Amino acid sequence: MSRYNPKVTEAKWQRQWDEAALFRAEQTPDKPKYYVLEMFPYPSGRIHMGHVRNYTIGDVLSRFYMSRGYNVLHPMGWDAFGMPAENAAMEKGTHPADWTYDNIAAMRTQLKQVGLAIDWSREIATCDPSYYGHEQALFLDFMEAGLVYRRESWVNWDPVDQTVLANEQVIDGCGWRSGAPVERRKLSQWFLKITEFADELLDDLKALERWPEKVRTMQENWIGRSEGLQFSFEIEGLEDRLEVYTTRPDTIFGASFCAVAVDHPLALKLAETNADLMAFIKECQRSGTSQEALEAAEKKGFNTGLVARHPFDEGSDLPIYVANFVLMDYGTGAIFGCPAHDQRDLDFARKYGLAVRPVVVPHDQSPDAFSVGAEAYTGPGRLAHSHFLDGMSIEDAQAHVIGLAEKGGWGRGQVTFRLRDWGISRQRYWGTPIPIIHCEHCGIVPVPRDQLPLVLPEDISFDKPGNPIAHHPDWKHTTCPRCQKPALRETDTLDTFVDSSWYFIRFTAPQSDRPIDRAAADYWLPVDQYTGGVEHAILHLLYARFFTRALKRCGHLDLDEPFAGLFTQGMVNHMTYRDEAGQWVFPSLVRENDAGALIRSDSGLKITAGRVEKMSKSKRNVVDPDDIIDQYGADTARWFVLSDSPPERDLIWTETGIEGAWRFTQRLWRLVSAAQGALVAPGTPVRADLSGDSLDLRRSVHKAIEGVTGDITGLHLNRAVARLYQLANAIAAADVPNIDPACYREALEMLVRLVSPMMPHLAEELWQSLGHKTMLTGAPWPEADPALLVEDSVTIGVQVGGKLRDTIDCAKDASGPDVEALALASDKVRRAIGDQTIRKIVVVPNRIVNIVI
């Protein structure tokens, strides 16, 4: 018997699918549509196992829905703008465009070898003017719709390299290249008004039933709607009042200080005449702009000497601090601190010796005895030590204080969101140019639409630090479209999240001369199943949801939610290895010597195995998909990434695992090949009166159809794989001479058909060798015969006092008394009961009997 040769077979079927144009998405009214999408890759140069896993999951769905009679759209493209291309340009001197397009070409070849059912005619790259030109048009549409504005905001500034740094380029507060301490700087930047949709983005999460609960929760928290009180304190000796926002107006009597952000106008004004305060502010600005850096920093404050008057409690005035943990972006940039009921305030109060007065007391404690130690109390309770609020619930007290503030005219109830507007300006070359002209006379003027795409300059130099476009000798010099006088182009480019906020829409009509073809978008959208990593759970997905709504407002779409179903897949991990010299070692170099110790195959150095971690180039714990496909074929690689781990969890890549998958592909091949001679002709009907082993086999087959279908629909792909192993075991264990020949053929055919979405090449090959002349891809999905799925007897457990003592076989749906009698007839059960009295017998039909003693 010949061995299965994936190299020849996979190439053969890929060619045939291609020639038959099977994966070309058709927009026809006779069939329902199904849009399958995986997050498009950044063209880093080579695909990694994470890609293989991601695209295989999507591919299984594509092929499955194709055979269930849908018009399937399964496209591929490239998230092709971004920093790595510029870094490569700086390090290797290659042009970002050349580097990117070379990478795309290499990765396309690799992806094609995986045998994905992709409509390659729709391929797009975001760095292509035919894509980003339309994006520029959309930017202008947003501008006309009032969704774009410009204001100052903070960036990480590297004082040595004279350049803006991304958060990931700030390491321990210093620039990654220069090592110089990073400063915060203000720059005029472009923003999109995502906050205008905050309520909608929050409310509509509820309707996203096919999104993971955790992603919805994360977005909910990110948007962060809160109801509170905005009010102002009188400041002793000053005309100005201090405007603060609080979500806990009930704790007003527990206030012991006020604090403003380091970039709050009051702080800046005081710093003009206070050198110490100025130094403190400068000190605080010597850290990155990331939330993490700000919040993880030790809480520090500067006492301004100013005092805020408590609105109710004349005796207790509150010192005003400038504090590094107050955020200018949230609320009013100023707070009152109630240390007893907020952890950050408590940490601050302990450091500066401020009073900690509990004003909310848990229901089971007395107001006089309750005190707060190292942890703030944020739970439920009753108000205490709060004059007229005493005894109220938190909710009542909040409503009461807000009411008083509104009546007294010194404050009002206010809804605040944590969500901030989306800053889309980047001071970089490799991105979409923002189509704006700055004119001294006319101000901000959009680039006329007939001049789009506004393309990036090609002759660019990375010799100097900073933004290469701004350094370009003539690109930015232009004339104002309004007054025709000399003017300057905007040199900022768009955040790459803008590119990925509408690519799934462009896929519906990638060649259209308008950004969006309404008919195509109406037909294909929303995406039915979107798959990608959880790391995109908030930003990318929220931006895309916002973009869809903004496009609707501009008349491009009639759609609110872009992704009807979302699936977040886990990472691919691998064991790490280090040699005696402390170097990380590629798994392909690890060998076991005769003594069973791990050594390097090149140098012979001893190796120690470390933790299992996410595959990463830096730790070298990577496996190259090319090597795997070369050695085992794409089907084996696909089978392995689908097996074992549930797709939403991390997968551990192991050499033994891929070998197990390889054995299974060979086993399937042998199973079908061995049957060849003995098979009846294709299409021979299976008799209805099977019995014995044939009937048992047929039941297993139909249960597998039912199970696999359900597993794929529910995205439990690892369970589908396990079921197929079971089915193969059942077929292999069958005593062929005793099995009805038509039944045996059916079993083999169903195995092949059920395996086909996962191992499409092998399935085609086996289908052909079973005597079929037409391709399996796209052929209708099998249906289970319901009559073969019903069981007439069940085995259930019998517990005595909650402990399993025996199992009994009984008729399905047998009545309580019958099952009870059967259970009590068991020797093991009687022994377990002994001479104890039976207090009660719980019978759950078809499940369990529990005899309570």
Next chain:
RNA sequence: GCCCCUGUGGCGGAACUGGUAGACGCGCCAGACUCAAAAUCUGGUUCUCGCAAGGGAGUGUCGGUUCGAGUCCGACCGGGGGCACCA
């Protein structure tokens, strides 16, 4: 620091809405085939006491709800993801 997720044999995992914990795969052990090896096939494999029959323990830890908890509730510990300029 804040938000979210996760924790089951030697390993990856299975267990529908609370009802026989460990399906399936990997590894390991024994056997068959072979001059031998590889491949393949058959059987076994949670731990523990026991020759066996049989008993006991067991789903990160501690506690709770229940006739019954891997599953629900509370606290804690370990691992991971996100935190707005990585994509």
